[in-house]
Every structure is written in C-alpha cells, then in structure tokens.
Amino acid sequence: MFAFPPSRPPLPEELVAKIRPVSLAGDRRVALAAPWSALLPEMSLRRGSTLVVAGAPGTGSLTLALGLLAGATAAGSWGAVVGIDNPGVVAMADLGVDLAHTLLVPRPRGLWAQVVGDLIDGIDVIVLRPPGRVPPRLARRVADRVRERGAVLVPVVDAGGWPVPPDLALGITEARWRGTSRLESRAMTLQLTGRGGVRPRARTVEMPDRHGRLRGAPWSD
Amino acid sequence: MERLIGVWVEELSVESVDGTTLRVAQRLLEALSVLCPFTELVRLGLYVLPARGPSRFFGGEERVRALLASTVREITGHEPRLGAGDGLFVAELAARAGVVVAPGASDDYRRRQPLAVLGRPDLAATGRRLGLVTVGDFADLDPARVAERFPAAVGPLHRLARGERAEAPGQRDARLAARLARLTRAPQRDEQRGFFGQRGAAEERAHAAALRVRRRLGDDAVVVAGLRAGRVPQDRAVLVPWGSLAAPAGSDAAAPWPGHLRPPAPAVVFAHPVEIDLVDATARPVRVDGRGRWSAAPVAVILAPGVRRAVVWSAGPWPSVERWWVAPRRRAHAQVVLEGGEALLVAAESRRWWLAGVYD
Incomplete structure (x- = not known):
C-alpha cells in the first residue's frame, strides 16, 4: 500500500535540538485575524501581556473582548472565557470566534485567579470577567503569572476596575445604537492607552455591525 | 444485580479531536479483554467487567484489580481508579470514587450518595428545597407521588435510586461501539x-x-459551545460540559431558521430567562395583542422590583408560533434601548415579559 515506510526514522536528538530555534519571534506573539488586528498597535497580542477592556456594563466591553478572542482563535490560537455566566453563543459565532477552540468556564466561583492559573499553560488568550472588586495584590499576582507563562489575559472590567496598570487598555468612552425597524449596529468610541511608548489614541468603530462583526477604519493619527 | 468491577481512567474520558483518545481506548479494551472477555467499554474512560468469573480464575477480586491496574498503567501510562459494586450505576460511582463496595452493601452505598449523582442538577436543586439530600431520601418517596409531581424523565431516575434499575439513562455511550469498529478499519x-x-x-x-x-x-465547570438550528439566540446555543461525547452540532445543523432574528445577536444570553416587566406611560403592563402589536408603546422596563429604567427606543414585537413536539409555543420578541444606552432583547410568553439577552 505504501511505496515507502509510512513512519520515518527518528532524527537524532542532538540534531533536533540544534535545528529547533530557542524561541521563534512569531511565537512570542498571538496572531490576530483581520479585522481585529487593526485594533492593536502591533497588529497582534504580545504573549505575557495583559490587555484590559474597560467600559460601563452594557456598553460593549464584552463584545470587544469576545472580538479579540475571535481574532485570536480564527488565527489558530486556543481561547478561554472565564466568569461569563451567560455567554451569547450566536454573537460569539457571528464575531468569528472558533467555538471548537474555545473553553468556557462560566462560574469559577471565588477561584477565578486559580482557574486563570490552571489555564495559562495551555490556552493562548483568556478573557476574564472577575466577579466584584479585584484586590490589587491578586491582580498583580495573576498578571505576573501570565507574563511568566506567555499567555494573554484580557480582563473585562468597568472603567478603572483593573487595579494595576495593564500593558494595554482599550476603553469604551461612548457607545450608541443605531436602529431602523430593528437594532442595526453600534458606534463605539475606543481609547487605546498603554505602557512602554504606546501613544494614546482614539477611534470610532462599528461593533457589532449589521452582520454582528467589526467595521471601522484603522487608527487615525 | 450482578457485581461488577469498574475501571475509571479519567484521562481517557475526554475525547481528543485527533482521535488519539479513541485509539488508546480501543487498545486498552483489547488488553483488558485478554484478562476477561466480557470487559465492556461503557463510555470513554469507563470500563466494566463482571467480578465473579475473573476472581475465581485469578484467585480473588483483589488480585484481579491489581492486574487491571497494572494493565491500564502499561497501556496508557495513566493511573486508573478502581471500584466494585452491584449494577452498572453503582460500579461507576464506586470506580470514580476508588471505592470497593463490599458484597451486599451496594444498596446502602447508593442510598448514601448525594442526590446530584443522578445527573440532574434541576432534580438535585428541587430535592434540596424539599429536604431530600441523598439518593436514599429520594428513593423513599412514593413512586406514585413521583410520577404525579415530577416530569416523566424523573421516573427512571427514581427506579434507579430505588435499585430497581441497574444503570442510569444515558450512562452508556450507544455510538461508541460503532465508532471503535470504524476506527479499526480506518488507516492511521x-x-x-x-x-x-x-x-x-x-x-x-x-x-x-x-x-x-x-x-x-468539578466535572461540569468547563463547557464548550456550539450552535443548532433555531429562530432566536437563546434557542440556538448549545452548551455541553467539555469532554462529554454529545459534541455541539456541526455547521450544517446550525443554520438559523427562516424568520430568525437577524444579527447582531446579544453578547449575553440567559439560559434561564429573567422575568421582567414592560410598562406604558400610564404604568400599565404592555401586552402583545393577537395580531402581534403592542397594546401601547413601552416607556420603561422594570428589571427587578424597584429597578425601573426608561426606554428610549424599541423595535418589534416580532411574534412567532413554534410547533414543537409539545404544545404550540407562542412568543414575541422585541428590542429596547434604555436611557443609559444599553440594549436588551426581551421576549413575551405566557403573558409575561422575560429578559432574554443583553447587547453588551
């Protein structure tokens, strides 16, 4: 049936060690599929970083975070959603989330920090809505573990709800629904801030648009 | 009821997408069948075999369990949990807990378990309210009363609790044997x-x-999502515990129905809708009439007693009659935008309003 043996002989171990790079540059980032990549300064998520999505409840912070998850899972990464008790699965699918590569932990109870710790070794992007106020020490500890392990943490909080300065923050400053005979789309003003030379900037996007996705021009300088 | 030895290999209970789990499970089944030809793979992760024959052959149940454990370790590299008890249900509970129930003590063991082991969280919750903590408490209810007060699906569980049934509904994976057979034919x-x-x-x-x-x-803490056919977001979501074989439906079965609610869909969808009120300018409840029109324009939504939010925009209602296999279901959906800018999906059913989702 086979013209040659289907299993190839194993490569010598020293050779494998030599030809495998210690860490690929691309490996240190989580790729984002379009159009989500346009939301971030370097078109992708840096591994080990925390990206806070902040906005008043009900103004689209959850959609924005799930959108980033869509961008990552559509590009082949694994994602997790922790602490969202009633996820809108249809909205997730419309945004482009690859449901087959997404784990949901709807009710982590008081153990969300431990659950994030359990996930960061195998999951690339973790969307987290912490229940209630987050103690600064706990936030710092979780962010440190994430940095160590190379995952990306996306806490979804009210404005100012993440008590330590994150690497990046996308804040929703204004959200307005447009509708005719039904809800059509939501115009959302996003404010990007961050550490390490990230220039603060603002833009307006449509999210969700009438197809449940993201629409908007790149960051204007 | 026949005494069974249960072998629980947690690592094999979760199916990998690439089929590795299935192949290892098959290899292990072949190896265990050498020890006892009546070994059965009940579900991924759970093997059972009758206790009596092999015990006589190998010189005692303890000796059989040691052989089983070493075989599992050798084939899979995982540490199994072993248990024994009468009937498939008790055998699985015992295996997962790593308990060998003494011959004749299975009834007692089953009755001591918390009600949740029957696999129906709603039953466990109802039971808690009624002061039924263990399987035994539930078993002691009069069967006639159970048939009268509980949904039909609870009947088999009650017989299980009473020890009149050996296995729980759905305990066996009916498709597994066919899939294993296909596996042995498929090229790797x-x-x-x-x-x-x-x-x-x-x-x-x-x-x-x-x-x-x-x-x-806990077993149900991690969930995966899928879509199925349906008209509104709350009907289309499928959430199943991660690792269970009831995989979310594929894309062909997931197409929305004609007349479905078009996107955008709410980012928060309540699995159990929350009862709310929609009121008009005179503070009277808004209704949807027989022709699918508002009785009056909604001006406020009452999310909870005392929590009143003004409505600045609304769309709908969109009535629908769905003839499910049960009685026809009449519903109407509507969208409202509140003063603060939040948008909600609300549904009218049984002359009440429900909060179905939030466009967060």
Whole structure:
C-alpha cells in the first residue's frame, strides 16, 4: 500500500535540538485575524501581556473582548472565557470566534485567579470577567503569572476596575445604537492607552455591525 | 444485580479531536479483554467487567484489580481508579470514587450518595428545597407521588435510586461501539499532524488545561459551545460540559431558521430567562395583542422590583408560533434601548415579559 515506510526514522536528538530555534519571534506573539488586528498597535497580542477592556456594563466591553478572542482563535490560537455566566453563543459565532477552540468556564466561583492559573499553560488568550472588586495584590499576582507563562489575559472590567496598570487598555468612552425597524449596529468610541511608548489614541468603530462583526477604519493619527 | 468491577481512567474520558483518545481506548479494551472477555467499554474512560468469573480464575477480586491496574498503567501510562459494586450505576460511582463496595452493601452505598449523582442538577436543586439530600431520601418517596409531581424523565431516575434499575439513562455511550469498529478499519494518519507535530501538541496542552480546571471546580465547570438550528439566540446555543461525547452540532445543523432574528445577536444570553416587566406611560403592563402589536408603546422596563429604567427606543414585537413536539409555543420578541444606552432583547410568553439577552 505504501511505496515507502509510512513512519520515518527518528532524527537524532542532538540534531533536533540544534535545528529547533530557542524561541521563534512569531511565537512570542498571538496572531490576530483581520479585522481585529487593526485594533492593536502591533497588529497582534504580545504573549505575557495583559490587555484590559474597560467600559460601563452594557456598553460593549464584552463584545470587544469576545472580538479579540475571535481574532485570536480564527488565527489558530486556543481561547478561554472565564466568569461569563451567560455567554451569547450566536454573537460569539457571528464575531468569528472558533467555538471548537474555545473553553468556557462560566462560574469559577471565588477561584477565578486559580482557574486563570490552571489555564495559562495551555490556552493562548483568556478573557476574564472577575466577579466584584479585584484586590490589587491578586491582580498583580495573576498578571505576573501570565507574563511568566506567555499567555494573554484580557480582563473585562468597568472603567478603572483593573487595579494595576495593564500593558494595554482599550476603553469604551461612548457607545450608541443605531436602529431602523430593528437594532442595526453600534458606534463605539475606543481609547487605546498603554505602557512602554504606546501613544494614546482614539477611534470610532462599528461593533457589532449589521452582520454582528467589526467595521471601522484603522487608527487615525 | 450482578457485581461488577469498574475501571475509571479519567484521562481517557475526554475525547481528543485527533482521535488519539479513541485509539488508546480501543487498545486498552483489547488488553483488558485478554484478562476477561466480557470487559465492556461503557463510555470513554469507563470500563466494566463482571467480578465473579475473573476472581475465581485469578484467585480473588483483589488480585484481579491489581492486574487491571497494572494493565491500564502499561497501556496508557495513566493511573486508573478502581471500584466494585452491584449494577452498572453503582460500579461507576464506586470506580470514580476508588471505592470497593463490599458484597451486599451496594444498596446502602447508593442510598448514601448525594442526590446530584443522578445527573440532574434541576432534580438535585428541587430535592434540596424539599429536604431530600441523598439518593436514599429520594428513593423513599412514593413512586406514585413521583410520577404525579415530577416530569416523566424523573421516573427512571427514581427506579434507579430505588435499585430497581441497574444503570442510569444515558450512562452508556450507544455510538461508541460503532465508532471503535470504524476506527479499526480506518488507516492511521498521524503524519497529517504537521511538521514536528506542533498542532497536536497545542491541542494536548489545551486539553490538559481544561482537565486541571475540571479537577478544581468539578466535572461540569468547563463547557464548550456550539450552535443548532433555531429562530432566536437563546434557542440556538448549545452548551455541553467539555469532554462529554454529545459534541455541539456541526455547521450544517446550525443554520438559523427562516424568520430568525437577524444579527447582531446579544453578547449575553440567559439560559434561564429573567422575568421582567414592560410598562406604558400610564404604568400599565404592555401586552402583545393577537395580531402581534403592542397594546401601547413601552416607556420603561422594570428589571427587578424597584429597578425601573426608561426606554428610549424599541423595535418589534416580532411574534412567532413554534410547533414543537409539545404544545404550540407562542412568543414575541422585541428590542429596547434604555436611557443609559444599553440594549436588551426581551421576549413575551405566557403573558409575561422575560429578559432574554443583553447587547453588551
């Protein structure tokens, strides 16, 4: 049936060690599929970083975070959603989330920090809505573990709800629904801030648009 | 009821996408069948065999369990949990807990279990309210009363609790045997995993992460989502515990129905809708009439007693009659935008309003 043996002989171990790079540059980032990549300064998520999505409840912070998850899972990464008790699965699918590569932990109870710790070794992007106020020490500890392990943490909080300065923050400053005979789309003003030379900037996007996705021009300088 | 030895291999209870689990499960089944030809793979992760024959042959049940454990370790590299008890249901409980129930003590063991082991969280919750804590408490209810007060699906569980049934509904995976048979015919395609097998490795790591969370929070803590056919978002979502074989439906079965609610869909959808009120300018409840029109324009929504939010915009209502296999279901959906800018999906059913979702 086979013209040659289907299993190839194993490569010598020293050779494998030599030809495998210690860490690929691309490996240190989580790729984002379009159009989500346009939301971030370097078109992708840096591994080990925390990206806070902040906005008043009900103004689209959850959609924005799930959108980033869509961008990552559509590009082949694994994602997790922790602490969202009633996820809108249809909205997730419309945004482009690859449901087959997404784990949901709807009710982590008081153990969300431990659950994030359990996930960061195998999951690339973790969307987290912490229940209630987050103690600064706990936030710092979780962010440190994430940095160590190379995952990306996306806490979804009210404005100012993440008590330590994150690497990046996308804040929703204004959200307005447009509708005719039904809800059509939501115009959302996003404010990007961050550490390490990230220039603060603002833009307006449509999210969700009438197809449940993201629409908007790149960051204007 | 026949005494069974149960072998629980947690790592094999979760199916990997690339089919590794299934292949290892099959190999283990073949190995265990050498010890006892009546070994059965009930579900991924759970093997059972009759206790009596092998015990006589190998010189005692304890000796059989030691052989089983070493075989599992050798084939899979995982540490199994072993248990024994009468009937499939008790055998699984015992195996998962790693308990060998003494001959004749299975009734007592089953009755001591918390009600949740019957696998119906709603029953467990109802039971708690009624002061039924254990399976035994539930078993002591009069069967006639149970048939009268509970849904029909609870009947078999009650017989299970009473020890009149050996196995729980759905305990066996009916499709597994056919899938294993197909597996032995299909050529193995490990080569397709990619150079250095990176893809397989990422998958393995994700599965290990899910398993860690499940160990910490319980079997149902990690969930995967899928879509099925339906008209409104709350009907289309399928959420199943991660690792269960009832995989979310595929894309062909997931198409929305004609007349479905078009996107955008709410980012928050309540599995159990929350009762709310919609009121008009005179503070009277808004209704949807027989022709699918508002009785009056809604001006406020009352989310909870005392929590009143003004409505600045509304769309709908969109009435629908769905002839399910039960009685026809009449519903109407509407969208409202509140003063603060939040948008909600609301549904009218049985002359009440429900909060179905939030466009967060």
